Amino acid sequence: MKNKLLRYLIRRFFLYLIIFLISLTAFFFFLNLVPGDPVTRYVQELEARYGLATPVSEEIIKEYKEAFGLDKNLFARYTSYLKRLVLNFDFGPSFVAFPTPAFQLILDAFPWSIGLLGVAVIVSWTLGILLGTILGWKRESKGASFALVLGLILSQVPTYLLALILVMVFSFVLGIFPMGGAYSPLIEKGFNLRYIIDLLYHAFLPAMSLILVYTFGTMISQRALVINILGEDYIKLAEAKGLKSNRLISRYILRNTLLPQTTGLALSLGFIVNGFFLIEWIFNYPGIGRLFMTAIRQMDYNVLMGITVNTMFWVLTANFIIELLYPLIDPRIRR
């Protein structure tokens, strides 16, 4: 049994590595095959914005192309990128904030995104499972039917649309939440209660844009799973034995829905990250999403690659960890 489990883990790990390398390579070539280069674009922008009467000197263009490896051919760029990444964990200099390393910008933005996204995913997943279980359990009540309709509607609303609605209602009509930003400029940054409350207060609307949509999505799938399980013989037997509802739900129903729900979470992580990028832009939230938007506008290869590699790493790692957890959740996999 131990050998089987070990084989399972090794197989999953190699698969994880292969998917990571293929995704990285695909994105590198996709990005680098887009016609044009950031240096030429930037020089044009410079000339247009600053009204330079004379074109920027060839020396500047040459120097920048060298700094970003744009003077080499595509394959040489790819191998040197891989080498740099694997040996030194170096993503190269950023273009939007040259000469700051791209990784530094990502590191600065990362905690904001993880804080917001982590909380939103955990809350929406937990809440969705709880609500879905209740809806499934009390499926014939009027309240459950109403909640189902509401959930069906809300789960299909794009997060960015919900974000706009929340801003309009809570910031402009009711005036109780700020329209964006991560904290108030009136409060000094630091590890103190006032600042922490302010951070939570500013994160509330962006988090709710994600939580509302994903909670209802999880709720609907959980309801369907619960209803399915309720028809099983072992549930009827447990009921006939006179088991209390609480015990029945926690031991027999919830446990059996956890595996598909965990898989569902793993699969939906990519979509959640996608939606999150737009949310950060709408709320002017200083995370990875906003940085990604900036990097796209200026074709900052290194920042784009850095964010994508990091996102791929985290999504794939989360999937990998979830797969590692399967044997714990479902003993059948261990056998």
Add this chain to the structure above:
Amino acid sequence: MKILRAILVFSLILSFLSLSIPVMAQEYPVPREQAVVIETDTNYTVFDKANPFAPRGSQWGSGWHQVANEWDWYINYATGETIYWRITGWKYSKDHKSLYWYIRKGVTWNDGHPYTAEDVAFTINTLIKNKDLIGAGNVENVASAEVVDPYTALIKFKQPEYRFHQNLRMWGGITIVAKHIWEGKDLKDFSNWPPVETGPYKFYKYYKELNMFVWERDDNYWAKKVFNKFPGPKYVIFRMAPPPDIDLADFVKGGVDAPLPHIFTWDMIKAAQRQTKNVVLAPYMDAVSQGICSYNCAKYPTSNRDFRWAIQYLLDRDKLARTYNMAEKSYPTMWPWPAWKSLHKWEFPEIKAKYGEEMTYNPKKAEEILDKLGFKKGADGKRRTPKGEPLSLVLLTRPAPDVGYFHAKHLSDELAKIGIEGIIKSVDPGMFGELVNTGNYDISFDVLDVAVAFPNDIYFFFLSFNSKWAKPIGEYQTAGDRGRSRLKSKLLDTVTEKMATLDPESPTYMSLAKTGLDIWYKELPSVPLIEKMFVQTFSNKYWDGWPAEGDMYQVPYQWWPSFIFVLFNLKPSK
């Protein structure tokens, strides 16, 4: 259930907390009534740097270019007036091999140090010595810069020079730096932070995560004593614009005083007017007119000038002006520059009489020309080239709602009516530049060349169409807007070269300008269609005195360095 209850309680606490803090939709670190809030479309990534010589040496839209840094002289494009700001004037020697630059007494940097000829000479000599700095291209013809006395700089040229003064005007390309600050520094790395400049505002604070820069009025600002000019607002806040719908709601609430002028459509502006009386409208023409920004003159059939004229007859300027969506109205135009007062002198009546009538919508005439050129219709109603090949044109544009897209669509529809396929290729701005610069298109739609507007000198306009910029198709042209059409006209080149050696004030200059313009219209490498109107909106909830329709005392665009002249005019709203 316990978890649910806990979440509910947490939400309630948060709501009460939020109610106890009186918030505006957007929070600011300084009293709102003392600050003017200006928007930019840039996500800030460069902090602690105000270095004009290095790429990424400063942050565009942070306010440094707008309210801290100044230029020696300005043109008020709204009135046509020349503003001698940090200088009292200039004088070229008779042979135009040197230029005397007269500095105004009393101008100081914000650290109290006087602004002198030393600063001018230091900057120019620095650029001469360091060819890899931004601005070095502007001093290629300069031999040296010397200090005659503290208030007179002497700039010596290698070859006679007639337009060097343009380099020190707003958007001129050479930013003068303080010698006492910059001397002995690594010019590419020196941060100059907090910036030592001569402008009316000093750096106060930035908020990286909030995309916000705050500038504080310099109480010792030199122009207060010299010109009695002093800005009304104590603070200027620059922030990144949120998405348009949120921005509009914030504007209505008074969260922003000067939003981006191209962020709201005309319908959105009308919606704002319905919700608040605090909307001030300042519709103004962009520095460029909009139309066919370039025909690809290196590619058949747009290489044929009669063909280019035939296409021109298919464009209905009146219709395009009526359907413009960024202002209440726009205007059809035949001029490749905006209808600014400063530029009226280039609109020669003879040229207007000769070409004004011709630049109209006349599909019949277009068909006549095409027939004459051999682009005849086949039995299927489709036109073919004289060699019998199918005729189709690639119309390059940016995606809607860019104005160019609607113009391309209009031409595509008109082309279809006369049997030509117009393939609209709408691509993102970066790709657009790439395709234009490599000559991979037939007709491109965008703003026309900006060269004439800022220097107010038509020579620069002709220079943009000089044959020396025209590279073969596929080869990248890196001369900015120049050479986009890849036109090769010996006649226009000759006129431009002659103009280069003439004083723009000399009598023969205007005559040559007229000849050049005549050649340009004959060649027609671009087609002006409409004035590109933007409605700059202002909120007068906190500040009054904005330029407005009927009182356009200054160009209203808030990202221009000339916006300091607007700030001088602002007073708190009553």
